[in-house]
Amino acid sequence: MDVFVALMEGFKACFSMTNMLACMFGVIVGTLTGILPGLGSTSAMALLLPLSFGMEPTTALIMLSGIYYGSMYGGSTTSILVNVPGESSAVMTCLDGYQMAKRGRAGAALAISAIGSFIAGTIGLVLLTMFAPPISTIALSFGPPEYLAIALLGLIILVLLSGSIAKGFMMMLIGVMIGTIGLDPLTGVNRFTLGVGELSRGIDFVLVAMGVFGLGEVINMLNEGKQEVEMESVRLRDLYPNKEEVRRSVNPIVRGSFLGFLCGLIPGPAAVISTFLSYAVEKKVSKNPEEFGHGAVEGVAGPESANNAASSAAMVPLLSLGLPFAPPAAILLSGFLVHGITPGPSLITDHPAVFWGLVASMYIGNVLLLVINLPFVGVLASLLKTPQEYLVPFIVAITFIGALATNNSVFDLGVLIFFGFIGFIIKEAGYPPAPLAIGIILGPIIERSLIQGLIMGDGNPGYFFMRPVSGIILAAAIVLVGATLLKMVGTVLRNRQPS
Numbered sequence: 246m247d248v249f250v251a252l253m254e255g256f257k258a259c260f261s262m263t264n265m266l267a268c269m270f271g272v273i274v275g276t277l278t279g280i281l282p283g284l285g286s287t288s289a290m291a292l293l294l295p296l297s298f299g300m301e302p303t304t305a306l307i308m309l310s311g312i313y314y315g316s317m318y319g320g321s322t323t324s325i326l327v328n329v330p331g332e333s334s335a336v337m338t339c340l341d342g343y344q345m346a347k348r349g350r351a352g353a354a355l356a357i358s359a360i361g362s363f364i365a366g367t368i369g370l371v372l373l374t375m376f377a378p379p380i381s382t383i384a385l386s387f388g389p390p391e392y393l394a395i396a397l398l399g400l401i402i403l404v405l406l407s408g409s410i411a412k413g414f415m416m417m418l419i420g421v422m423i424g425t426i427g428l429d430p431l432t433g434v435n436r437f438t439l440g441v442g443e444l445s446r447g448i449d450f451v452l453v454a455m456g457v458f459g460l461g462e463v464i465n466m467l468n469e470g471k472q473e474v475e476m477e478s479v480r481l482r483d484l485y486p487n488k489e490e491v492r493r494s495v496n497p498i499v500r501g502s503f504l505g506f507l508c509g510l511i512p513g514p515a516a517v518i519s520t521f522l523s524y525a526v527e528k529k530v531s532k533n534p535e536e537f538g539h540g541a542v543e544g545v546a547g548p549e550s551a552n553n554a555a556s557s558a559a560m561v562p563l564l565s566l567g568l569p570f571a572p573p574a575a576i577l578l579s580g581f582l583v584h585g586i587t588p589g590p591s592l593i594t595d596h597p598a599v600f601w602g603l604v605a606s607m608y609i610g611n612v613l614l615l616v617i618n619l620p621f622v623g624v625l626a627s628l629l630k631t632p633q634e635y636l637v638p639f640i641v642a643i644t645f646i647g648a649l650a651t652n653n654s655v656f657d658l659g660v661l662i663f664f665g666f667i668g669f670i671i672k673e674a675g676y677p678p679a680p681l682a683i684g685i686i687l688g689p690i691i692e693r694s695l696i697q698g699l700i701m702g703d704g705n706p707g708y709f710f711m712r713p714v715s716g717i718i719l720a721a722a723i724v725l726v727g728a729t730l731l732k733m734v735g736t737v738l739r740n741r742q743p744s
């Protein structure tokens with residue numbers, strides 16, 4: 246009952262004109278971001294983070310979170326109409342969504358996608374409302390050893406899920422190294438600044454995010470050039486799935502919702518992973534698996550539900566533990582910190598209006614997305630034809646203004662440009678940027694927790710294993726690393742055997 250009363254207070258705060266406009270602006274920008282291939286929710290959140298500096302904390306966070314989960318809706322539009330995923334989490338939707346569009350069922354595919362996203366998002370939010378408060382209560386007893394263990398395990402899982410373990414590890418290591426630039430937390434001595442005074446405060450994560458995910462994408466767009474797209478047409482009266490399509494979509498939506506939520510609790514590209522798993526599950530349980538890849542509605546309903554539930558679940562570790570396990574969550578963490586609020590176990594007790602206002606706004610945003618995405622799908626999809634000569638200068642202007650607004654420093658503009666080229670090089674070389682971003686955030690947390698834990702244990706590293714929670718988590722991390730190394734060694738030995 247207390248949770249229900251608190252949530253109602255959150256809705257009351259959300260229905261102010263300012264917060265409603267912020268929510269609407271966030272979900273619309275998120276939708277547009279999902280539609281435009283290459284940008285992504287992380288880029289949009291990083292670009293607009295400076296815009297939130299002058300807002301009230303709740304208003305700013307409502308806008309940023311709206312961009313995050315709104316992009317999950319928009320990504321499916323281009324997947325279905327153009328066979329180009331606007332978001333990486335919409336890759337699987339291309340397989341059957343575009344095939345449905347070629348058969349004249351684009352409207353049905355878009356409707357199933359939007360409805361599935363709405364249902365999954367709502368289920369994810371209900372689970373977030375149920376689980377975040379008790380996890381926060383438990384986390385109040387956590388100390389530096391527990392936070393060290395959770396952050397370490399998060400980085401390890403993130404690296405293992407990055408595709409190439411070597412590339413993921415390298416990016417994570419670079420991110421952690423960038424996070425150590427500046428004042429030493431124990432001695433207060435400058436380190437790794439190369440004599441540059443501006444680096445004594447460290448490298449702002451916002452600049453890295455705007456550079457790698459924003460400016461880097463712009464440089465990549467210019468490098469690839471404008472690509473013409475052929476778009477399947479869809480009319481408003483076609484946005485009605487038939488009874489058979491609805492019947493076949495119900496179970497995939499439910500399965501995708503819960504599967505996506507569980508994936509969202511795992512560090513790494515949870516939204517992407519959840520769609521692959523959902524697609525595999527639906528193909529496995531289907532009575533007609535041969536239809537997949539040729540326009541099976543289950544191949545749209547399951548993955549689209551999974552990625553939206555995963556975005557809701559990603560908020561659980563951020564809000565209850567203060568640990569972001571995905572790049573968009575890391576941007577949102579920056580939004581909290583900019584406004585002097587530290588997400589974590591004490592967030593609900595210290596800032597209940599912010600916590601419950603944010604959660605309530607996600608319910609409202611979910612409804613707004615359904616209303617926006619279905620009637621205006623044709624208009625939104627037409628943004629794919631936006632000329633680059635208009636789009637690129639607009640994005641560059643936003644990034645430059647944002648960099649200057651962060652600390653009113655021209656030096657930050659140079660940092661932005663530097664990481665913009667780094668982001669372009671990373672993408673061209675096939676390296677995952679997520680471990681870099683999360684490494685910058687979790688690296689200082691790990692360092693600080695390690696120092697504090699060693700002080701608590703009188704310099705004895707075994708102290709981290711003496712505490713039950715941190716000991717179990719660290720043991721799991723060691724087992725995970727050991728199993729991965731054994732698998733890699735086994736693979737090498739098999740490859741060396743003569744055929």
